Amino acid sequence: MRGTPGDAGAPAAWARELLDLLRPAGRDARRVVDWLAGTAEAEVSLQDAAGTLLAGTRLPLDASLVAALRSGRIASAAWEGEGRHLRLVRIGHPSGVCVLAVSRRAPFDRHTADVVTHTAQVIELLLAAHETTAAGHRLQRATADLRLAILQLLMVEDTVAARRVASGLWPGLLDADTACVFVVESAPARRERLVAECLDTTRDEALVVRCPAMDGHVIVVSPRAATASELRSLVGRHPGTFLGGSVWESLARTATAYGQAVSALAVARFRADKTAVYAERTHPELLMDPAALRGWAGRVLRPLDTLSHHTRAELLATTRLGLEFTAVNTAKILGVSRNTVRARMERVETMLGTDFDDVTARALVHLALHTQINLLDGQAGSDPDAASPGLAGLLDGPAVGAWARELLGRLDHDTRNVRRTLRTWIAAGGNAERAALTLGVHAQTVREHVRSAEPVLERQLLAAGTGLYEVVLAHLAVGELEHPVLTTE
Template sequence: MPTLRFATGVEESELRFVEEATTADADRPLEGVHALTPDNDPDPDQIRRHLVVIQAQDPRLSDRIQLARLLSRLKRAQATALAIAQPPTGRTTTAASRITAAERRGIPLLTICHEPATWLLLHRAVTREHHDQLTRTATLHRELLEQIHHLGQPDGTQRLVTWLASTARAHVTVVSPRLLTTAAAPADAHDVLQPAHEEITRLAHTGGIGSAALDTEGHQIRLFTIGDTCPAPVLALAAPAFTPQTNTAIARTLDLLVAQSAIENAARGRARLRQGEESVRQAILQLLMTGHVTDAQRTAAGIAPGVLDTDECRVFVLKTASHTERATVIQQCDDAVGTTALVSACPAFPDEVIVVAPRRTAEHHVFTNLTTVAQHAPRRYLGGSSPHRLADTAQAYLDASRALIVARRITARAHLYITEIQLAHVLDARACAWARTLLAPILDLPDTRRDQLLATLRLGLDFQPAAAARILGTHRNTVARRLAEAAELLDSDLQDIAHRAVIGLALEVRARRHHRVQPAAEPSVGIRSLLDTDEVRRWARQFLEPLHSDRRPLLETLAAWARSNGRVDIAAAALDMNPATVRSHLRQAEHLLQRRLVTGSHADTDTEPDIAGAHDVVLAMATLCDDVVQI
């Protein structure tokens, strides 16, 4: 709003204070000019925040009682000031009594040109300035509302700083509590405000809401704390001058910066909570994958009460389009399953989400809702396991990953693992003694060392070392060292596909017999004798039977691949085929057998599971074809 200071700047009106004005008098608000005639009294509704003009010859100025009554009316009506129009013959001295009376009632006393036309000119100038200020204020508020729409966004602080710099025609920065410039406008604002660095440091660590001002050559600098924390971020501005409108913009921007800071702090807090919960969920999953069920249940009680109070579970693996959308998919999975399942980011593969669902009435509900999440966006796939004991979560994960292979090749993009008879299920009673004998060098170690090597070996046979390390929560070099130690104890070559298959079978037999297999009274048999039964041969034929549904020689390709220790290039040379053709055959075999076979490429090393599908293929072929692979 215009003030008396503005009005005295309109030269044509010759408006002047009778005595030197105080700052408070000069800054009194003014909305217009109202002239009094000798025969009327001021209307309170017309003179509020107005400059009242009275002719010098008006009798009310000569009579002390009438003057007092006039000044009292002006005060009650909240008039801005009283101006005495000078006679045309020249200026006259304002009587001391008038000045005293005006001061007593708090009414500033001024003189003005005697011409009524100048009063009208002044009135128009004041009303025009008032209108312009209202327009600027409306524009300011409209722009502030636009800034409010961006509160909470990552660039919210920078947007506010850029807007304030433009509005105030100033150099503006926001300095964090650690005294780092987090937003600046224009680009050289940091350099312009460098002289205020020490004062910014002091203000940031003072505590409470504070401000400071200092002048440098060519600039006035104003500093304000954002909020009342200690230490606090600081808003710094440098400008040639600060107008009332600029001060208004600064005050409103400070309010918005406080809100932006609160939103950012809340977002960081939520992110820390999510990260902490995600770490706990991954830890629970790692405990389950390594067979530490009781520890997993105890840990899960804090974030998912009752979810793991079960004997059996299904595991689902949802593969996302890319690792960048996994956080979104995790939230969608959480919303889909609620408290009926445990959702976790896969510690091994950055584009996978793992869901452990207890085997209850809700498991179908979980699969249905997860299928909806998978089909919500392209390039998402869902694989689900058959039911497994909670202690065998690692095997359930393998089954879900096998189902995922099928899901990536069908229109529905979701597939449940088809329950099948495992080789370990059809071995006769001699299998326990055989597995105990084979694994004895590890089983006879002290408990802690034994469990550590067995967990690493179980995962090391199913995953690439880097992935196994992430699942175990350890370094890949540690996994490599443990695998090397296990291979030495077992006198086996873990780079040989047949050795891996045999050790994997022994571990599966041991797991099936509840981890406490005692040696049988009869001597242990060899693997070849153990596989030489009608039940095993029937299992091998049923396992490989799906390959005959394809017109291509898939079985022949698999035989060459197995003889070549899983090397595609060597198998291609032996078959006189292009390596691409061999890979195509293997991919089709993967689909038919629900097993992953092709590994070893750069992409496979860290981003794809090395599922032990090859183990079953090798054992089935060793059972039916002695010349394919020797075990």
């Protein structure tokens, strides 16, 4: 049973109880006010400077006394009348002043007065700690928002603004010409811990961002070669965590590097070490004649050359991401509305004379954009008007054919004829229902066949993106899909 302040030896008991309320599990001003009410056998209220009740029971207080306490003219006050005894105590904290009021029928003896005084001090500590913690959380949120803003600037190739924003908090972070992008994946509930470990591992020498589109993803942009091994070690310590990494790209190509990292992440899910790097896999464009491929890509994208540099970069960055992700996720990554994403991509569709509902057309535009970003690096490029083979000529090469036959041949061992299902599904624009009608099966069967092909091909298919587009090119190379019409080719 709780002792009263007047009991002999009670001060030690109530002091211990009060100190217990400072333990991490009990740090709440409302609990302290409730404890004071029970210990002092009183009614207690805690009000802020505006008179808002923060804890306890609202009490009728003399306005002039409260004003004097809030202004700092007095630190405490006592009043009695109408059978009540009242004590008022001013409590200062970083952002303002509160008033603690204690009203009881019995007079305040020395012990009860001590309880009130010490309780006021504890409340002051709790309010200050709460505001410090809240300020820390606000700072963390602001810093996280700033990191995201820098990433979004890099995604649209505005490296000058990104460096300017980063220089205040992370001097030198983006001074390098090239960087790698990594995507670390875990369960959404574990992401905050993963973010903290990524920040600790990279020691502010990398840009660590909570992915705005995928709840379980952490994006890391780093100019340091050591970051790859550091993140691999981190992933190795955590079950159910995966790592995808890009090749080295210029900062202006962060969007491309991000797409590479996501593509590699899909491969990492099927690997024992849970990690993958985009360059670890043979890509069809590397098997084509570079000059011919540059010429073809230049013709495909030539209508966009009439735009201003800023508009063209904006449209290309949005389209590159839009071909990898949904419009909603692309909008989150870029920090724009999904209607803006759709409008930009529709403009590109119109200018290129194609239809992005056609998966094969998407694959070819993706190839052209990828070629422009990578194969033109440090090269003057080819004249789009120069004679060069079209897409059929690019895909007819022996290296591309051998790659395509090997890739798709992995599916031939499945007795369910998964290869036919996948081909039909692609021809149906990635629509399981339409493919099911053609095949005479259930739509869920189509999805299961496509999903089962992912680990065999080591490529993500149902979520679209680079992996799917490479499989589309393989089908085109072996003649199992019709070539789409591109008016600019």
